[in-house]
Amino acid sequence: MRVPATSANLGPGFDSFGLALEIFDRVRARRAGATLLVDVVGVGADEVPRDASHLVVTAMARAFAAAGEELPAGLQVRCENRIPHGGGLGSSAAAIVAGLLLGRALLAGGPDLLSDAAVLTLASGMEGHPDNVAPALVGGFTVSFPQPAPSTSSGGSATSQAGPDGAVGVIRRDVHPDVRILVFTADQASSTHATRGLLPASVPHADAAANAAAAGLLALALTVEPRYLLRATVDRLHQPYRAPAMPATAALVADLRAAGLAAVVSGAGPSVIALTTQDVDPARWERPGFTVQQVPVCRSGAETTGAGDGTTSAG
Ligand SMILES: Nc1ncnc2c1ncn2[C@@H]1O[C@H](COP(=O)(O)OP(=O)(O)OP(=O)(O)O)[C@@H](O)[C@H]1O
Ligand SMILES: N[C@@H](CCO)C(=O)O
Numbered sequence: 462m463r464v465p466a467t468s469a470n471l472g473p474g475f476d477s478f479g480l481a482l483e484i485f486d487r488v489r490a491r492r493a494g495a496t497l498l499v500d501v502v503g504v505g506a507d508e509v510p511r512d513a514s515h516l517v518v519t520a521m522a523r524a525f526a527a528a529g530e531e532l533p534a535g536l537q538v539r540c541e542n543r544i545p546h547g548g549g550l551g552s553s554a555a556a557i558v559a560g561l562l563l564g565r566a567l568l569a570g571g572p573d574l575l576s577d578a579a580v581l582t583l584a585s586g587m588e589g590h591p592d593n594v595a596p597a598l599v600g601g602f603t604v605s606f607p608q609p610a611p612s613t614s615s616g617g618s619a620t621s622q623a624g625p626d627g628a629v630g631v632i633r634r635d636v637h638p639d640v641r642i643l644v645f646t647a648d649q650a651s652s653t654h655a656t657r658g659l660l661p662a663s664v665p666h667a668d669a670a671a672n673a674a675a676a677g678l679l680a681l682a683l684t685v686e687p688r689y690l691l692r693a694t695v696d697r698l699h700q701p702y703r704a705p706a707m708p709a710t711a712a713l714v715a716d717l718r719a720a721g722l723a724a725v726v727s728g729a730g731p732s733v734i735a736l737t738t739q740d741v742d743p744a745r746w747e748r749p750g751f752t753v754q755q756v757p758v759c760r761s762g763a764e765t766t767g768a769g770d771g772t773t774s775a776g
Pocket of ligand 1: 467469486505509515516517540542545546547548549550551552553554555556593651652653654727728729730
């Protein structure tokens with residue numbers, strides 16, 4: 462199967478907004494032999510485990526467990542990775558989504574046992590937030606939100622909290638065709654877990670209000686009114702608190718914004734994306750520590766292709 466990179470938050474949409482990008486990890490799995498074999502090539506190959514603790518395998522096991530089954534002992538998994546690990550481009554979400562979808566595909570009657578909605582909720586639970594896994598699954602621009610539990614949905618409002626099962630909903634839209642995405646991939650890695658620890662437990666009301674206004678505007682700017690992109694990508698909830706841990710990222714975002722480009726920290730950083738309708742030469746923005754390229758939005762999300770021989774692949 463092939464799963465896209467994703468950029469989460471997009472400035473003000475902390476833990477909710479996400480965008481799928483045409484940079485792909487490709488993963489294959491098949492029932493074979495009597496033991497688990499994990500083969501990894503590409504980005505991060507020297508750093509990830511080759512046993513059942515590999516994130517793709519963990520997610521496959523989670524899909525089997527959700528169907529009341531155990532992961533088969535004999536399994537071959539091959540990962541060809543292009544999404545940088547710890548870069549803020551959704552590598553862990555891609556691994557989780559790949560594992561859950563491959564696990565479902567290898568289960569007899571998998572799609573009946575595990576709906577797409579169930580996969581989204583399982584993936585969000587594993588990742589800890591839905592904003593990367595949602596676009597990795599469905600592509601495009603996504604807004605994720607807590608779903609009220611079915612038992613409480615009648616009369617529920619848009620402000621309902623997540624149900625007891627932590628169910629997640631998603632709305633997907635195509636990005637306006639004039640919007641181009643520049644991706645500044647950082648050479649350095651940064652742990653999302655660590656940089657979430659930099660965020661305060663509470664924020665000033667004025668900052669929350671500013672983010673609410675920007676997030677609403679951004680949903681419109683990305684889909685119908687791109688001229689508002691710069692104003693819509695102001696964030697006061699996470700980027701200021703993370704800036705001291707990634708000064709080069711903060712400086713790049715500031716420089717791009719000063720030039721009129723709607724730049725934001727990608728996910729938890731340290732990579733950066735800029736959203737623009739201008740015809741920008743990426744070479745003009747080359748910086749030490751970053752690789753810059755224009756990347757199309759991935760409209761399709763994760764794609765699975767069964768080989769019909771017990772092999773399931775994405776990509
Ligand atoms: N393809 C993969 N295979 C196995 N493990 C992976 C894979 N991708 C990510 N991981 C695990 O997830 C960690 C990175 O996750 P983390 O959430 O910190 O960063 P990210 O997902 O790249 O960035 P962000 O969540 O900000 O978009 C890696 O260090 C590794 O342990
Ligand atoms: N919303 C998450 C995204 C991580 O990719 C965060 O900013 O921590």
